Each structure stands twice: as C-alpha cells, then as structure tokens.
Amino acid sequence: MAASAGVAAAAYGWWEKEQFGLREERVPILPPGSAPLRVLHLSDIHFVPGQAKKARWLGELASLNPDLVVNTGDNLSHVDAVGPLLEALTPLLAFPGVYVPGSNDYYAPIARNPATYLLGPSNRRPLPERIELDWRGLFAGFGAAGWIDLTNRSQSLAFNGTRFDFSGVDDPHLKRERYADWPRGASGHDGKPHVKVAVIHAPYQRVLDHFTRAGANLILAGHTHGGQICLPGYGALVSNCDLPTWRARGLTGWEHDGHWVPLNVSGGIGTSRFAPVRIACRPEAVLLTLTARR
Numbered sequence: 001m002a003a004s005a006g007v008a009a010a011a012y013g014w015w016e017k018e019q020f021g022l023r024e025e026r027v028p029i030l031p032p033g034s035a036p037l038r039v040l041h042l043s044d045i046h047f048v049p050g051q052a053k054k055a056r057w058l059g060e061l062a063s064l065n066p067d068l069v070v071n072t073g074d075n076l077s078h079v080d081a082v083g084p085l086l087e088a089l090t091p092l093l094a095f096p097g098v099y100v101p102g103s104n105d106y107y108a109p110i111a112r113n114p115a116t117y118l119l120g121p122s123n124r125r126p127l128p129e130r131i132e133l134d135w136r137g138l139f140a141g142f143g144a145a146g147w148i149d150l151t152n153r154s155q156s157l158a159f160n161g162t163r164f165d166f167s168g169v170d171d172p173h174l175k176r177e178r179y180a181d182w183p184r185g186a187s188g189h190d191g192k193p194h195v196k197v198a199v200i201h202a203p204y205q206r207v208l209d210h211f212t213r214a215g216a217n218l219i220l221a222g223h224t225h226g227g228q229i230c231l232p233g234y235g236a237l238v239s240n241c242d243l244p245t246w247r248a249r250g251l252t253g254w255e256h257d258g259h260w261v262p263l264n265v266s267g268g269i270g271t272s273r274f275a276p277v278r279i280a281c282r283p284e285a286v287l288l289t290l291t292a293r294r
Contacts, residue, residue: 010277013229013278016279016280016282017271017278018054018283020057020269020284020285021283021285022061022064023250023285023286024288024289027218027251027262027288028291029217030162030290030293031195031292032293034162034291034292036292037289038066038067039287040064040068040069040070040095041070041220041266042061042071042092042266043074043201043268044072044102044222044225044266045074045075045085046076046077046270047075047076047078047081047084047085047270048078048273049080049081050084051084054088054270056088058088058089058092059089059091062091062092064287066287067096067159067160068095069098069147070097070197071097071098071100072100072199072201072266073100073171073201073222073223074101074104074105074268074270075102075104075105075138076104076108077108077109077270078108078273079133079134082138086138086141093141093142093145094145096146096157097145097148098155099147099148099168099199100151100200101151101171102173102201102202102223103173103201105138106132106171107130109273109274121173121241150166151170152170153180154166155183156194161192162195163185164195165195165196165197167179167181167196167214168198168200169207171202172200172201172202172206179210179214195218196214196215196217197217197218197219197220198211198214198216198218198220199220200221202222202241203219203221203223203239203247205242208221208243212254212256212261217261218262218264219261219264220264221263221264221265221266222266223241224268225240225268226249226265226267227249227267229277232280236248236249236281247263247265248267249265250265264286266284266285267282268284269283
C-alpha cells in the first residue's frame with residue numbers, strides 16, 4: 001500500500017511540474033499620477049535540453065507585453081542548456097530586462113537525497129567539487145539582447161517618465177553577495193522620487209534586512225521553488241534558506257528596523273533535473289502590475 005502511494009505521488013509530481021501558470025499581483029509603489037508598469041518576474045527555470053513544453057510556454061509569455069522582465073536566476077540544469085534556453089527566451093529577450101544569477105547558473109546540479117532539505121538549507125555543509133556551467137555564455141546572451149546584469153551592481157532605467165533604481169547581488173546561497181549603493185543623481189525632471197527595486201536570487205534574511213534598511217520600494221527573489229513539495233492546506237515544508245516557509249511563495253511584506261517593503265518570492269518555473277517533481281506547488285511566472293500610490 002505504501003509503495004503504491006509513493007508511486008502515485010511521484011507520478012502526480014512528474015505531471016504537475018509541467019502545469020505552468022501565471023500569478024498576477026498589483027503593487028502600489030509608484031509616485032502618484034504614474035502610469036502602471038507591467039513587470040514579468042521569471043525565476044528558477046532550471047532548463048534542460050528537450051523540455052519542449054517549457055520552451056513553448058516561455059515563448060508564449062511574450063504575449064503579455066511586459067514593460068520589463070526581471071530574471072532572478074537558476075536558469076540552467078544541464079551543461080548543454082544555454083543555447084536551447086536562449087532560443088526559448090528569444091521572444092522575451094525583445095523586452096527590456098535585468099537579471100541576477102543563482103548557483104545553478106554557475107554549477108550543474110548534483111544528485112542528493114531530497115530528505116536532506118528537511119534538515120536545513122543545502123549550503124549548510126561544504127559541497128563537493130561541481131561541474132561549472134557556461135554562465136559566461138548565458139550572461140553574454142542576455143547582454144546581447146540588452147538585459148542588464150545586476151550582479152553586485154546597480155543601474156537606473158526610466159519607464160513612463162519615472163526613474164527606477166535597481167540594485168542586485170550575486171547569489172546569497174553561495175554567500176557571494178556584495179552590496180552596491182543605489183545609483184546616485186537627482187530626482188526626475190518632474191520632481192518624482194525614484195523607485196528602488198532590489199533583485200536577488202535567494203531571499204536570505206540578512207539580504208532582505210539590508211535592502212529594507214537601504215530604502216527599497218520592492219524586493220524580487222526566487223530560489224525557494226515555493227517549497228516544491230507542499231502539503232495541501234499547510235504549504236511549504238522547506239524554503240532552502242532561512243526564509244520562513246509561509247513566505248516561500250507569493251507577495252508579502254518584509255519588515256526590518258521600522259521599515260516595510262513588498263517582497264515577491266517566485267515559486268519558480270522548474271526543478272533540478274535530479275528531483276523533477278512538484279506537489280501542490282505548480283510552476284509559475286509572476287506578472288506584477290506596479291501602480292501609483294494613493
């Protein structure tokens with residue numbers, strides 16, 4: 001009986017991993033009078049050559065006509081994935097974009113017992129030597145399309161007359177984050193304040209605290225896979241970092257030192273190729289409509 005239940009759960013999880021969906025959120029953070037801005041948040045694609053359904057779905061997201069694409073890392077899950085991934089993303093690369101990497105942009109995933117995630121984040125012990133992925137080729141492909149690398153750096157972009165100041169970090173899961181100050185300069189010509197957006201892969205509390213204290217208006221993150229295997233009616237069992245599990249997916253608020261900022265954690269699009277299942281946690285992209293504050 002237990003064996004049959006295990007097989008059924010595995011079969012369901014294999015099916016659910018390709019039930020791609022779109023979560024939509026509205027976030028009122030723009031200066032009064034600003035036009036809405038549509039931000040498509042992608043994370044944890046974990047692409048493997050041959051994932052035709054995932055590739056088609058990624059391309060179809062271009063029909064949303066976002067004003068900006070934000071990619072929060074872990075795009076790869078195979079040494080030969082860069083070319084097929086960039087091909088799948090070609091329609092989205094036509095839009096302005098910013099990105100930060102995750103550990104699975106740098107290194108190939110390794111086989112591990114999924115039960116070990118219940119003991120704490122996967123970086124709690126030194127990892128064995130890993131296979132380096134073609135992250136340079138990935139970054140070059142993004143850069144050729146005009147997407148901006150926010151790895152431990154900041155950059156400003158203007159949309160609809162409002163200046164957006166982005167600041168990003170390398171993957172905190174690898175403890176590689178180094179903070180860049182927000183871009184300097186005066187407010188826009190119409191006197192509107194800047195909108196500050198922090199972009200990270202793994203939402204460790206130390207990084208969330210830093211950006212909240214630094215005055216971010218919005219934080220975007222991924223990494224958690226929404227828990228990947230969840231219990232219906234309860235939610236995620238793990239977040240693979242020190243983020244509380246009830247925040248492992250969705251739009252919440254992060255508070256620190258008297259400041260509050262909206263935090264969107266994507267449940268992610270893929271999985272490690274060594275754990276290709278999702279249960280009660282369907283893959284997602286997120287369309288954030290940023291609107292004016294009242």
